[in-house]
Amino acid sequence: MSAQTEAASTVQELTQSIGAEIRLSDISKAFGAQKVLKGLTLTVRPGEFLAIVGRSGCGKSTLLRLIAGLDSQDSGTIAVGRLENPFSSSGVRMMFQDPRLLPWKRVLENVGIGARGNWEPKALSALEDVGLATRAQEWPSVLSGGQKQRVALTRALMSHPQVLLLDEPLGALDALTRLEMQQLLERVWLRQRFTAILVTHDVTEAVMLADRVVLLEEGNVTLIHPIHHVRPRPLGDAELGGIEARILSRLLETKG
Ligand SMILES: Nc1ncnc2c1ncn2[C@@H]1O[C@H](COP(=O)(O)OP(=O)(O)OP(=O)(O)O)[C@@H](O)[C@H]1O
Ligand SMILES: [Mg+2]
Structure with a gap:
């Protein structure tokens, strides 16, 4: 570049x-x-x-x-x-009481939903920011409620919403x-x-x-x-x- x-x-x-x-x-x-x-x-x-x-x-x-x-x-x-x-x-992005993660996608893939290009490093670093980088390859079902909401927040912020x-x-x-x-x-x-x-x-x-x-x-x-x-x-x-x-x-x- x-x-x-x-x-x-x-x-x-x-x-x-x-x-x-x-x-x-x-x-x-x-x-x-x-x-x-x-x-x-x-x-x-x-x-x-x-x-x-x-x-x-x-x-x-x-x-x-x-x-x-x-x-x-x-x-x-x-x-x-x-x-x-x-x-x-x-x-515009929205977050609800229910984190609405896709259960058949791993944490990292949930964060990357809708993202384009080389999104994986960005998603991983975003997960690192919320203390969940080590959980990137896990299924949402094994996370606590607070962890799920952190994933939902990370996903919402991936596109830098206004x-x-x-x-x-x-x-x-x-x-x-x-x-x-x-x-x-x-x-x-x-x-x-x-x-x-x-x-x-x-x-x-x-x-x-x-x-x-x-x-x-x-x-x-x-x-x-x-x-x-x-x-x-x-x-x-x-x-x-x-x-x-x-x-x-x-x-x-x-x-x-
Ligand atoms: N799709 C809909 N069809 C019919 N009525 C609706 C619909 N959506 C909301 N309402 C009605 O509109 C009113 C306001 O609903 P809304 O969900 O905006 O309230 P709220 O302030 O978010 O309440 P809460 O604090 O309980 O979440 C309620 O009486 C609700 O029943
Ligand atoms: Mg309401």
Whole structure:
């Protein structure tokens, strides 16, 4: 590779790793007679870490699915970077509570799903970053829940997405593994600077990770709480605890 091509591909890699802005304008979505989102407007800044909290059934997953292009809104517009629907799904990856690994493919092959070219060294080094290089040739079934989620995260990040949507990805993990995964997530986000939207029921997690915490209620955004604390944020910090309590008590007042 010439120096010029190398520089160009580095620039491309850097550009790819910078998060996209997401602009949601007046989004409405109903399932039959049930109006789930009602004219929701929200802009997520490039490279921002946004957390969404809200009661079960308030439309959090629906919103993520719309942003990912897995479903379409009834009205309103969604723009990711400079692209408007229906092309918004390029550069957008999603992670779920269930790691969704293919059981008939080994860990390394799972990480490489969808990757092109000489992906193996890249996948191996990505697995090394999450402490799983020695498990590359094993089947997903022998991994723990946290390890499976690390593989799912590695797979999602292989293509340097501009946007990572996280739908309660840590919900099924034990408390300690969950904390470790939060730290890992923050580390990779700081490194790659994609735009992250994390849906979580855990307000402590939202406050620990997010630049802003958004409360979704009755189909709309009813609270946006910025969190300016430096990272990594210390566990048990009194000020963060105060923010958490404020969001939690507001959440308890909400309707589904
Ligand atoms: N494909 C669908 N068909 C019919 N109704 C749906 C569909 N998807 C979601 N809904 C309904 O829309 C509402 C919002 O669902 P959604 O999954 O977005 O909630 P959520 O906030 O993610 O909830 P949870 O916190 O429990 O995951 C629910 O009442 C749900 O039943
Ligand atoms: Mg959901």
